[in-house]
Amino acid sequence: MNSVREFQSARDYLNDSARFGGLLEGYRPREAQLRMADAVAEAIEARGTLLVEAETGTGKTLAYLLPALLSDGPTLVSTGTKSLQDQLFFKDLPMVLKVLGMARKAALLKGRANYLCPYRLELHQEEARFLTRETAEQMQVVAHWAGRTRTGDIAELKQLPEDAPVWPWVTSTADNCLGTECPKYSECPLMNARKEAQEADLVVVNHHLFFADAALRGEGVSELLPSANTVIFDEAHQLPEIAANFFGDSLSTRQVQELGRDALSEAAHSALDLAALNQTVAAVDKACQDLRLSLGEAERRAPWSEVQDSPAVVEAGTALLDALVDLEASLA
Incomplete structure (x- = not known):
C-alpha cells in the first residue's frame, strides 16, 4: 500500500485503482478524468476560472471533488437540483473522504423552506382544529419525525410528498421567521445548518440558493452562505436561466x-x-x-x-x- 505521503495530487489518487476499486466496481483511471482533475487543481491554485465540458462517464464528480478537498481554504459546490445535492453529499463525498483518509469537514445547506421550523410546528399543533383533516394528520407525522431527526431536513421524511399541504405550516419564510427572538432559536435546524456550513471545509449547496445569496449580498442584506476560496458549479449550463430569475425582471x-x-x-x-x-x-x-x-x-x-x-x-x-x-x- 502506498503511503499518504506519496499521494500529492488528485491525479495520484485517481491513478490508484486499489483505493477506488473497493468502493467503485470496475474502477479504472480514465485519461479525460485525469486531465480534468489536473485542470481543476491548476485553476484552484491560480485562483482562476475554468469551464469544463466532458462526456457522460468521464467521472466529473471525482475529478473536481478530489482537487477541492486537497486544496486549502473552504469550497462551495453548487448543484443543479436538490436531488443531485443529496446524492453528492450522501453518496459521492463520503466515498472520496474515505479514499483520502484526511480530516475534512463537509456540510449540506439548502434553502429555508427545506428545514423544519420547531416553533411553527408547536404553534400549529396547538391550533390543529383550524387545519383540514389531511393537514392535521400530516402534522402528527411531522411531529413524530421531529423528535427523531438530527438535521430537520424535510427531505428525510419520505412518507410525505414535496407538495404536502402541511409543509407551509411547519417551515418558515423570511417574513414570518422570528430570528434570534424565536423561543426555539437554539434548536432551529436552519440556523444549525448555517452554523455547520460556516465551519466546514466544503459546503454543498444548489444553484437557487447560491443566487439567492448573491442577490441578498447585492442588496446589502446579510449573506446566507459562508465565504469560500473556490466555487464549483456542477450542471453549470443551468446558470443563465436561474441567474436571470434572481437578477432579472419578468412580466407575463x-x-x-x-x-x-x-x-x-x-x-x-x-x-x-x-x-x-x-x-x-x-x-x-x-x-x-x-x-x-x-x-x-x-x-x-x-x-x-x-x-x-x-x-x-x-x-x-x-x-x-x-x-x-x-x-x-x-x-x-
Missing part, C-alpha cells in the same frame, strides 16, 4: 390579465363605472391574447431580439400598451 401576459381581473374585483366595492371598466379590461385581455398569437408557437421560448422587429409583434405590443394606458386612466 397572464400577470397583465390578472391585473384586469383584480381591477374589476376592486371596482365592485367602489363607485366606478363598471360598464366602462369592463370594456377596458376586455380590451387588455384581447390585446394579451393577440400578443401571444403574434409570437407564433404556444410553447415557444426564444430571445426577445428574435421577435422584436416582427410587424405582427410590434402591432400587438403597441395595442397592449394602448390598452394598459386606458386601464391606468380608468383606475386613476
Whole structure:
C-alpha cells in the first residue's frame, strides 16, 4: 500500500485503482478524468476560472471533488437540483473522504423552506382544529419525525410528498421567521445548518440558493452562505436561466390579465363605472391574447431580439400598451 505521503495530487489518487476499486466496481483511471482533475487543481491554485465540458462517464464528480478537498481554504459546490445535492453529499463525498483518509469537514445547506421550523410546528399543533383533516394528520407525522431527526431536513421524511399541504405550516419564510427572538432559536435546524456550513471545509449547496445569496449580498442584506476560496458549479449550463430569475425582471401576459381581473374585483366595492371598466379590461385581455398569437408557437421560448422587429409583434405590443394606458386612466 502506498503511503499518504506519496499521494500529492488528485491525479495520484485517481491513478490508484486499489483505493477506488473497493468502493467503485470496475474502477479504472480514465485519461479525460485525469486531465480534468489536473485542470481543476491548476485553476484552484491560480485562483482562476475554468469551464469544463466532458462526456457522460468521464467521472466529473471525482475529478473536481478530489482537487477541492486537497486544496486549502473552504469550497462551495453548487448543484443543479436538490436531488443531485443529496446524492453528492450522501453518496459521492463520503466515498472520496474515505479514499483520502484526511480530516475534512463537509456540510449540506439548502434553502429555508427545506428545514423544519420547531416553533411553527408547536404553534400549529396547538391550533390543529383550524387545519383540514389531511393537514392535521400530516402534522402528527411531522411531529413524530421531529423528535427523531438530527438535521430537520424535510427531505428525510419520505412518507410525505414535496407538495404536502402541511409543509407551509411547519417551515418558515423570511417574513414570518422570528430570528434570534424565536423561543426555539437554539434548536432551529436552519440556523444549525448555517452554523455547520460556516465551519466546514466544503459546503454543498444548489444553484437557487447560491443566487439567492448573491442577490441578498447585492442588496446589502446579510449573506446566507459562508465565504469560500473556490466555487464549483456542477450542471453549470443551468446558470443563465436561474441567474436571470434572481437578477432579472419578468412580466407575463397572464400577470397583465390578472391585473384586469383584480381591477374589476376592486371596482365592485367602489363607485366606478363598471360598464366602462369592463370594456377596458376586455380590451387588455384581447390585446394579451393577440400578443401571444403574434409570437407564433404556444410553447415557444426564444430571445426577445428574435421577435422584436416582427410587424405582427410590434402591432400587438403597441395595442397592449394602448390598452394598459386606458386601464391606468380608468383606475386613476
